[in-house]
Amino acid sequence: MLQLGDEVTLYSVVFVLVLLGTRSPVWTTALTVSLYLFVAMFRFPQVPSSRARQVLHPLRGTVGSGRVSVVAHRGGGHDAPENTIVAIREASKNGATGVELDLEFSADGVPILMHDETVDRTTNGSGPLCQMRRSELGNLDAAAKHRLSDTFAGEKIPTLEEAVEECIKLQLTIYFDIKGHPDEAAAALKEVYKKHPVLYNSSIVCSFEPTVIYRVRQSDPEVVTALTHRPWSLSQLGDGASRFSSPWKYSWMTVLDVMLDWAHHHVLWKLCGISAFLVQKNLVSPEYVQYWAQRGVEVVAWTVNTKVEKDYFQELLQVNYITDSLVEDCDPHY
Known part of the structure; x- marks a missing residue:
């Protein structure tokens, strides 16, 4: 819930800026009230805190006292080919609480796991996803460019349904990362939640784009959601x-x-009525965690890839974090 101090500050700033720009008290008041x-009219309420906490702090795989959850970024892209079934399995084997998975779409509208808009970086293929049908994507080797390509050779690009079924079987929390396509993503997720109601208590939908989260909440207000943020993301x-x-x-x-x-x-x-705020790790401090806690929102840090960083988030801040590797220190995967 927005605190009184936030409310007063927000609308006071708006009032002053509009007044300076228009020099009209009437227009300033009207615009601020609008x-x-x-x-007030179009916001979505947060889902019940008890359910949000169940998603963000499941019992399985939690670190220490059970307060900190460790989430494998793209399934753990350092330990296995990112956004693949084998990555999900490796993450589970290595003790992850959950996996963060990227949702994209093939040319024929099939929801699949892929971070980029092209297949060039991770597979032995080339070209944009929007020009490749699911049948074509199924012939690619999703491990071709991975550092452990020999170990995981022949791994396929999974569909959203295949990944969800594997995560449910392994009791992993899913962080669905949506890069765009708000209408398509909302429709695909609504369908998969309808088929697998357990996801309401074991998954969260995240995006850098507020329009995506707002559209998901419009489609299904019961879904737990989060905004993702990195300072200077538009310019750098x-x-x-x-x-x-x-x-x-x-x-x-x-x-x-x-x-x-x-x-x-x-x-x-x-x-958007979010329950969590996924933020680049350098922004996270005790004060920052408290800032969001006062608003009923939990902080999740990314991407935390060294033992020193993990100890800091686990022991001192006791904040959930997303990592590229469950087994060793590594560089971040952008």
Whole structure:
């Protein structure tokens, strides 16, 4: 629930900015009240905290006292080919609480597991997913570019249904990461939740894009959801390099980054009714965890890939984290 201090600060800032821009007390009041009414009328409430906690803190695979959950990023992309059935199995074997899986779609609309919009980086194929049918994708080797390609040679790109069935069998929590396609993703997830009701208590839908989360909640308000956030994500790549060669475009995207960061922390989380906030690890501190705890939202850190970092999140912060490897230190997989 949005705290009173947040509420007053949010609408006070809006009021002052609009007043400075319009010089009209009437228009300023009208626009501020309209924003308030919009958020009040169209926001989704958070799912019951007891169910959100069941998803975020299942008994299986929890670390230490059972308070911290460890989630394998893309199924554990360092330990096995990412977003594959064998990765899910390896994650379970290595003690993960759950797996984070990326949802994409083939040219014929079949929901599959894939992080990128092309198959080039991870398979022995080439080309965009939007031009490849499920039958074509089924002929590719999803382990071809992995460091352990000899061990896992011939691994296939799984469908969403195949991955869900495997996770349910292994009692793994699923973090569905949705990169785009809000309408298609909402429809596909609604179908899979209808077929497997256990997912309401064992999965969470996450996305960098608030429109995706809002559409999922529209389709099924009972789904536990989370927003994913990394500071400067619009202007910089995961390794900190600029996304743009143009200084003007980079500067403009930096401004948008500041606005997006503010919106995530003050408006979007409430509008979507999220239960968790998945955030890049460098932003997480005791104060930051407390900030979200006061709003009934849990922090999940990513991507935590060294023993020192894992000890920090497990022992000191006691915060769930997402990792590329359950067995050794490794570099992050962007």
